[in-house]
Amino acid sequence: MDNGGALKSGANIAVIGGGPAGSFFAILALKIAREMGKDINILIFDCKHFSDHGPRGCNMCAGVIQDSLIRKLERIGITLPSDIRMADIEGYAFHLKGFSACIKKDPSTSIYSVFRGGGPYRWAMIPRRKVSFDQYLLDHAIKEGVKFRYERVSGIEFPKMDGNKVSVICKGKNNSKVYEADFVVGAFGVNTVLIKKLPFGYRPPKMWISCQAEIEMERDHLREKCSNMIHIFFTRSPKIKYLAITPKGDNATITAIGKNVSLNDLQNEIINSEISGYLPSNWEFTCHCHPKLPVTPAQQPYTDRCVMIGDASYSRYMKNGIESAYYTALFAAETILKNGISKEILKRDYDKRCRKMFYYDNLAGKILFLLHEIISSNDVSSTVYLDRVINEQSQMEPEKQEVSRLLWHLYTGDMPYQYILKRFLNPLLHAQFTYETIKKIFR
Ligand SMILES: Cc1cc2nc3c(=O)[nH]c(=O)nc-3n(C[C@H](O)[C@H](O)[C@H](O)COP(=O)(O)OP(=O)(O)OC[C@H]3O[C@@H](n4cnc5c(N)ncnc54)[C@H](O)[C@@H]3O)c2cc1C
Numbered sequence: 001m002d003n004g005g006a007l008k009s010g011a012n013i014a015v016i017g018g019g020p021a022g023s024f025f026a027i028l029a030l031k032i033a034r035e036m037g038k039d040i041n042i043l044i045f046d047c048k049h050f051s052d053h054g055p056r057g058c059n060m061c062a063g064v065i066q067d068s069l070i071r072k073l074e075r076i077g078i079t080l081p082s083d084i085r086m087a088d089i090e091g092y093a094f095h096l097k098g099f100s101a102c103i104k105k106d107p108s109t110s111i112y113s114v115f116r117g118g119g120p121y122r123w124a125m126i127p128r129r130k131v132s133f134d135q136y137l138l139d140h141a142i143k144e145g146v147k148f149r150y151e152r153v154s155g156i157e158f159p160k161m162d163g164n165k166v167s168v169i170c171k172g173k174n175n176s177k178v179y180e181a182d183f184v185v186g187a188f189g190v191n192t193v194l195i196k197k198l199p200f201g202y203r204p205p206k207m208w209i210s211c212q213a214e215i216e217m218e219r220d221h222l223r224e225k226c227s228n229m230i231h232i233f234f235t236r237s238p239k240i241k242y243l244a245i246t247p248k249g250d251n252a253t254i255t256a257i258g259k260n261v262s263l264n265d266l267q268n269e270i271i272n273s274e275i276s277g278y279l280p281s282n283w284e285f286t287c288h289c290h291p292k293l294p295v296t297p298a299q300q301p302y303t304d305r306c307v308m309i310g311d312a313s314y315s316r317y318m319k320n321g322i323e324s325a326y327y328t329a330l331f332a333a334e335t336i337l338k339n340g341i342s343k344e345i346l347k348r349d350y351d352k353r354c355r356k357m358f359y360y361d362n363l364a365g366k367i368l369f370l371l372h373e374i375i376s377s378n379d380v381s382s383t384v385y386l387d388r389v390i391n392e393q394s395q396m397e398p399e400k401q402e403v404s405r406l407l408w409h410l411y412t413g414d415m416p417y418q419y420i421l422k423r424f425l426n427p428l429l430h431a432q433f434t435y436e437t438i439k440k441i442f443r
Helices: 020-035 067-075 121-125 133-143 219-226 263-271 274-278 321-339 343-377 379-395 402-412 417-424 427-442
Strands: 012-016 041-046 085-088 091-096 099-104 112-114 147-150 155-157 166-171 176-181 183-186 207-209 211-216 229-234 242-248 251-257 285-289 292-294 306-308
Touching (some): 020 041, 020 133, 020 321, 041 133, 067 321, 091 379, 091 402, 099 379, 099 402, 121 285, 133 147, 211 263, 229 274, 251 263, 263 274, 263 285, 306 321, 343 417
Parallel strands (some): 012 041, 041 147, 183 306
Antiparallel strands (some): 091 099, 155 166, 166 176, 211 251, 211 285, 229 242, 242 251
């Protein structure tokens, strides 16, 4: 098989990483191959047991699965069972300087919260049901015929001659194992040293280091204080852009997003703000982690016979990382099975498609989050902004709740950022804001 054509029957594909990107790729590639009458072999490598507790077994995220992804999964035969869903989320509550506004979801849609691994460290002491979203996806891929190896990949070697196989290397203590593949998919995310070891022009995304922690809460307390809503706090801390509480049964995941957030920053923010009012008086962290968040795309996430997908390539700015992994997996699977596996074809049919979907939209996203930050940091504009949401929620028909809808789209990620920005820049909206602001200043 040369590097020009698409993968043929009998081809071996090695996928490094069994997180959402790796499992989505395997499931979608098998589906496309079957539709085309091709018989391919897929082997996934991962060095985590997703049933392990704490960050060891977890791909470290807030675990919010939005309606658009739930629908996509259903279309490929994946329905998330109730034991994976830690909570059925009812909406979002936004908090700014002591003011709060709640926006309930449309009852015909669903939002779930999940754990990516076996749950917080503390759970290791109490036997619980299986909870891992990532394990569920991986098991689905295995059921479809994918092979899995629990192994850490230490490197990839590319052939010197056109048409030869790529070697996936797993270095052990005493010996190394080498697996040969016709094509390699890098689905290893950004929390790995492998992203720094690739011997071609690949450059990983720029990243922020966030902080997440788990807090155990009585179900009744959680229901009373948080009522199965995701609570977003726009903080005063210069280090934290925003902080979220995501309910998960008898746990809550606290996520702090910023360039480099330490556990101390998170702890101080909780202690010194309204956030502590939503937590039990004796709260303590039962688990914490510092996952990396990609904030730019990777450069050249492809070469002959190899492509990077998921966080290691492109993802939506700040939102919907798992859904982004789905799209990059789909684009990669279609390209290598229908068009070809050379660098040129991957650039034309994979990379361009990802850029089209993410590049300009993420720029719009960055502008939106910046505008949002400017508004929230000013006492007058933030009060006008949140007052408007509160009034819309209590007095207006759903189709007239313009600002609530914009805030909803921004935090659920259910609309492209370019669409939200266009709506946000509506001159009428700004005339109303200016009028309200002047009124507030002179009152
Ligand atoms: C704080 C935070 C909160 C987030 N919240 C959400 C959210 O609520 N909803 C959402 O949709 N997205 C969220 N995301 C984004 C989401 O976590 C990622 O976009 C998603 O996990 C990307 O999937 P992936 O498969 O590309 O990478 P990962 O999930 O990181 O999976 C990579 C896999 O590769 C394996 N691996 C790595 N190196 C090797 C190696 N050398 N050998 C073998 N295996 C290897 C790892 O063990 C891992 O299983 C959040 C991100 C952060 C940082």
